[in-house]
Amino acid sequence: MNVTRRQKKVASLIKKELSRLLIEGIQDSSSGLITITRVEMTPDLKTAHIYLSFFGSEQQEAILELLQNKKGYLRKSIASKVKLKYNPMLIFSIDQNPEYEKKIDKLLEDIKKNEK
Helix, strand or coil: CCCCHHHHHHHHHHHHHHHHHHHHHHCCCCCCEEEEEEEEECCCCCEEEEEEEEECCCCHHHHHHHHHHCHHHHHHHHHHHCCCCCCCEEEEEECCHHHHHHHHHHHHHHHHHHHC
């Protein structure tokens, strides 16, 4: 799938604004560190898939549900800062890539240990 320059630019703007909103309104000491790893836009720019990573929190599902509940507020805030023809629908998901990368790193370390 080819990602256009426009999709990348809109994704970057949404990521920047959502990061600011997370820091100001949602993230606290109990939620740990919430990171937006990537934002992917559909070709029509009407849907944004937001992938999140959590560090220092065991309440990932609760935080994800909180974000789902605040979706309207987040969309409205994004619309006021990012001027687009359509205000994109937000879909939040937990990014599985960091766990996958950790597993690969561990396997590589095990292989190195076995070679010695």
